Amino acid sequence: MQFGHSNLNISDNFLLLGRNTPPPEQIHLQAGPVSVVYEDGALRSFFLNGTEVLRMIYHAVRDPDWNTVIPDLKPEQFEKLADRFAILYTATYKGYGIEFEAGISFRGEKDGSITCSMKGLALNTFQKNRIGFCILHPVHTCMGKEVLIGHTDGTIEKSVFPVLVSPHQPFFDIAFMEYKPEKDLMARIDFEGDVFETEDQRNWTDASYKTYSTPLALPFPVTMNRGTVIEQNVRFSLAKISQKIFFQSSAKQPVHINLTKQTTPFPAIGLLQSSRYPTLSESECSLLKKLKIDHLRVDLSFVEKSWKEKFSEANLTAKQLNVPLFLSLAFSDHPENDAASFIEICGALSPKIDSVLIVDEGTKVSNSEWFAPARKLFKEKLNNVSVGAGTNAYFAEFNRNKPFPGEADFIAWSVNPQVHAFDYLTLVENLQAQADTVISARTFQPGIPLWVTPVTLKPRFNPVATRTEKPGINYPSPPDPRQMSLFTAGWLVGSLKYLAEAGASKITFFETTGEKGLIQGPENSLWPADFPSLGGMIFPVFFVLNELLRYSxxxxxxxxxxQPDSVSALTLLDGFKNVLVLASHTPKVINVLLPFPVTECSVRILDLPFCRNNMFSRGTLPDLPVQVCRPDKGVLELQPFTVVFFEIPS
Structure with a gap:
């Protein structure tokens, strides 16, 4: 095992953020009374009177497999005045066989209107699924509120933003839309250049409704011939304001924390079998056993020739950790043969299996026709094992394929925050949507256990690819270097918070070892330039999970x-020492007003110095040091990307 101590080569920024350079600059702008933020080619955080009226407007190019092409941005004009602004840049998209260039402008006026324009040119002949503006409407503002949809034929329809996660598009054929983010405040968006429609992005755990073009009912992918020109305009305006307007202050107030009386059981937490290392070393096993996890999940596909070998390796790992296996089984077109082969190898391996999720390899969801006989067989042969239905992919696949098999012992789906966007703020904003999937799933069959498994930082595969996946082209892609950062440790706190509060009973977080896991494993990273982890390195997500599982x-x-985009707050009760966990999601110091009167208390802090000093095991695993905290009038200064465990006064 390569325990090199050249960890000084890993910068503080990398341990905090998973990158050596700071995130893209956020520039605060005003369009009259509307405040917005410009970041990396997009406008986001449209606020009026303290209310988020729109989440984001950005331009997207997506290939036939729905991969997002990341543009190179060249600024052309940037004008920022007290009550208006003008931005012009050229975006060049090159990737996945696509070459496309667009001039994009954002213009904000003092009446609160903001016009977004795009004129683009195909530089080669390619296929695409989407080119155009995407408009995100925040769920917390819009949920359940009326919206007027103006159609391209001149008719107007009254509708409502969905409360439960809508499996299909709630709004079609949109020329304009009007809705009230708040009482006496009407926002309007006009669209030109294509036909737009809206989808509920909570299907992929994005905390927004997205209005986009072109309609998915039309055939795709579409061939774009070289020289093809595309133009679009999107205009945001305030159609009605009958309340007093005040300008949004750039100085944030302290974050307020409020405890409720509503509680749920701490969910069972497990890990995903490593996709890089088939087994664990003695030291890795010792570390991971300290977590006392509930299960080890392994995904087996019967269309892969190596499934038996993979099963055998996972069985050995589970026995090393002394935990049961949770198996996700993807059946081929011959489910009877698959089930028989699986039972046969179980007889040879004698695995300890706690639960089985059954899905179809093609659709990624459970097949209602053969689920019941497979469940009966597994119950008989595998000591009454729990057999669940759901999907190996996103909530969307399951939500769009109801009803699910009624005899299931549980239902399950996976989560990752990067289906549509990849920036830091989006990953944090999307945390709240994880709870919405659980709340919606609860209505499918009240009382059935809900399992969210696995939770990963990046997609494990592409379930909507229209072409055959090819390594290095579609998937697998390099891991996200944020896996080894304090940012992701705080993100895990937020994920556990929203899933547990909503009632998820079992969660699988990340892999055991490797670049997608809790610890690096015996060898240095396969991507040393972008993911500079060293053999034996312990990632911050390990330390935070070790602390959280004390309250399992x-x-x-x-x-x-x-301010959930700045801080996640998780309250854990075990009957002895109750704890408030605060996770910072920002590079700034945040003032937090504690929900209880305290002049002095004990805290444990996961921060940069601790992670740097303990990123390699020295034979014993250190606990987070106990420190004395003295909040000033109940206000705590939460340092960037730290996780703080407060003992709640009795």
Whole structure:
């Protein structure tokens, strides 16, 4: 095992953020009373009177497999005045066989209107699924509210933003839309250049409704011949304001934390079998056993020739960790043969299996026709094992393929925050949508256990690819270097918070070892330039999970946060020492008003110095040091990307 201590080569920025350079600059702008933020070619965080009226407007190019082509941006004009702005840049998209260039402009006026324009040119002949503006409407503002949809034929329809996660598009054929983010405040968006429609992005755990073009009912992919020109315009305006307007202050107020009386059981937490290392070393096993996880998940596809070998390796790992296996089985076109082969090898391996998720390899969801006989067989042959239905992919696949098999012992789906966007703020904003999937799933069959498994930082595969996946072209892609950062440790706290508060009973977080896991494993990273982890390195997500699992026999108290994009707050109760966990999601110091009166208390802090000093095991695993905290009038200064565990006064 390569335990090199050249960790000084890993910068502080990398341990904090998973990158050596700071994130793209956020520039605050005003269009009259509307405040917005410009970041990396997009406008986001449209606020008026303290209310988020629109989440984001950005331009997207997506290939036939729905991969997003990342543009190179060349600024042309940037004008920022007190009550208006003008931005012009050239975006060049090259990737996945696509070469496309667009001039994109954003213009904000003092009446609160913002016009977004795009004129693009195909530089080669290629196929695409989408080219155009995407408009995100925040769920927390719009959910359940009326919206007027103006259609391209001149008719107007009254509708409502969905409360439960809508499996299909709620709005079609949009020329304009009007809705009230708040009482006496009407926002309007006009669209030109294509036909737009809206989808509920919570299907992929994005915390927004997205209005986009071209309609998915039309055939895709579409061939774009070289020289083809595309033009679009999107205009945001305030159609009605009958309340007093005040300008949004750039100075944020302290984050307020409120404890409720609503509690749920702490969910069972497991890990995903490593996709890089088939087995564990003695030291890795020792570290991971300290977590006392509930299960080890392994995904087996019967269309892969190596499934038996993979099963055998996972069985050995589970025995090393002394935990049961949770198997996700993807059946081929011959499910009877698959089931028989699986039972046969179980007889040879004698695995300890706790639960089985059954899906179809082609559709990625459970097949209602053969689920019941497969469940009966597994119950008989595998000691009454729990057999679940759902999907190996996103909530969308399951939500769009109801009803699910009624005899299931549980239902399951996976989560990752990067289906549509990849920036830091989006990953944090999307945390809240994880709860919405659980709340919606609860209505499918009340009382059935809900399992969210696995939770990963990046997609494990592409379930909507229209072409055959090819390594290095579609998937597998390099891991996200943020896996080894404190940012992801805080993101895990937020994920556990929203899933547990909503009632998820079992969650699988990340892989055991490797670049997608909790610890690096015996060898240095395969991507040393972009993911500079060293053999034996312990990632911050390990330390935070080790602390959280101390409360695995307790309950989770629903906790409200006034600025969830800055801080996640998780309250854990075990009957002895209750704890408030605060995770910072920003590079700035955040003032947090604690929900209880305290002048002095004990805290444990996961921060940069601790992670740097303990990124390699020295034979014993250190606990987070206990420190004395003295909040100033109940206000705590939360340092960037730290996770703080407060003992709640009794």
């Amino acid at each position: 026999q307790g309950r989770v108290m629903k906790t409200m946060v006034s």
